[in-house]
Amino acid sequence: MSTLTHDPAARTAPAGNSQDARGSRQTGPRPRLSGTAWLVWRQHRAAFWTIIAGTVVGVIVMVVLRGQMTDYLSTLEPTQKKPGSAPPEFEKYGDVMTDIGGYLSYFPILAGVLLGAPFVAGDLESGTAKLVTSQSVSRLRWLSMKLAMPAALVALSTGVLGAVFHWWWSPVKGLVTQADWSSSSIFDVTGMMPVAYALLTFTLGVAVGLLLRRTLVSMVVTLGIVVAIAFVWGELRSSLGHIMTVSTHQGVGPGARQPELPDLAIQQGQGTYFLTGSGDRLDWMTCVDKMDNDKAHTACLESKNVVGWSMDYLPFDQMATMQWLGTAIMLTTTATIVTFIVIWGRKRLL
Template identity: 40%
Template sequence: MSTLTGTPTTTTADRTRRPRLSGMTWLVWRQHRATYWTVLCAAVLLAAWMTYQHIQLMDFLDASDWTDKDVARSGEKSDAHIEPMRWIWPVLAMIPIVLGVFVGAPLLAGDLEHGTSKLVVTQSGSGARWLATKLGVTALVIGVTTTALSISYGRWSDALQDSLMPWMSWAEGSTFDNTGPVPVALSLFTVVGGLAIGLVLRRTLAAMVVTFGFGILVQFVWGHFRLSLGDVVTLTTDNGAFAESAQPQIPDSAYGIDISYITSNGDLLGRSTCFSEKTEQARELCLKQADVVGWSVEYLPKSQMAGMQWLGSSILLALTAAVTVFLFTWGRKRLV
């Protein structure tokens, strides 16, 4: 009937055809598909490996009845689960830098260096649309991959910290920078920064070198100001510096920042005060002469970790947005 009336028929192939990319999105994906697929496949493999390590750890803990035994001292068997965590830290720390150098820097610099941008903006669409598509597709790939790595590593590190590695602090970069939203924000900022560097320099190799330095600088500054994202809690005592249990005890999961002597008028003295005295009696006399009455301990509770991560990530994302505005306001003039 449909053939006689001229009505087009719907074939099985048409009904099952998957949606495909088109237009500028298809162009950007096809141009950088090797880079995108490399990033996605590498992230899948690394996430799968960390998931496997987590499963192996849980099997070991279940078999060891770790709730009743000190498996942290069980020798080589526990070391076999701790050692992979130690070498994965520098790998994860380098991911934002690697993404910035090999994904962000060449993304615009390569097109500007070889003149591809001129062809695109004159044939396929506006420079703003082309730039927005590049940013959008790249940000989506980076966001998906780093989120998967963050989740996989977070589950594994939490299990290790609760069992075999209680000394692993949540405030150190090995945990803080690789879980939650932080790796996503760090990677996006470094990649978008690489795009901006490539836009300015217009040379791929030069952009990659400068982006590498930029990534190192971002990691250094972030590590320096990381602890300032939290609200420091202070505990003080006034029962002397040598009394039994005089030093205040912070929670087991807390991160200690500083410990000082405190005087009767509230002044703080460093722990090196009276350190040169040879005997305990001489040190006690020295501290009394310095009017030391107790201790002052500053720390960050673990309950602040999530808030600190989201605050820091918000700052990084705001900086990323600022660089993006720069790309659109100043960069459109340099795409040709």
């Protein structure tokens, strides 16, 4: 008498589509994180899920707001869709857009202070790093995963948010007058700039945490450095472009027209200069002490051979080039910081 030891159905069922004894369907093995990748995800899953959720919410909000804006634009006449011609009612859409852009510009600070600074410092302070590396995980492998996984998530999140914001801003870049394209609420949150900026501050926070080895102290120091970087970057941003000049030679008296800038151009310097016949430029305060007397003021300007006005500006078509140059500077700095982290971590991690 034979005994049935195998289920015929299980033997004939195709791979990846078998059934257990209770009849429930089982699929093939699903890809799962393992090793240090699983450890890093498990350890910081709350922060990772917060970034993912914030990205999804941000995308949804911008898509909805863009839909409302385009619906309003469809009701306008063609003449009202030109730069500087939008009706006052459009200002509320511009206000919301610049507010959202301002919120997005804070992402690099959050990436450095709340994510980068405590990411390694917390493990060093609590002893988790020593416990992990005392197992079969090398220092370099653990540190590489601690950098790679959050950096990839930060890059993906900022890239998506930046792309959606640019998609929202592009149709109305000439109509939104609340912030010009060189401001942080536009320039720093479109193109590749948000990715490069956030990666820079994140890796900087990790480096500070690696050196100081205390979570709270690392966060405070990182905040100070990131704020300093934001100030320096604000001063440096405009210098990435090539300043152009427009001039007039029809005098400066009554009826004379000042230079007109191209659409979306950003005026640079102190404003309008007086232009002399020799091509020199004088400060607009020249002869200001004689402004009360028209004849004296005109005579003063004529004595200095003033023939017109001159104005410096940055054209809009330089925006992309300036962003790529800024991105290159930040990514190069980021690569330098990562190199330092790897070298320092291999020798003096614990």
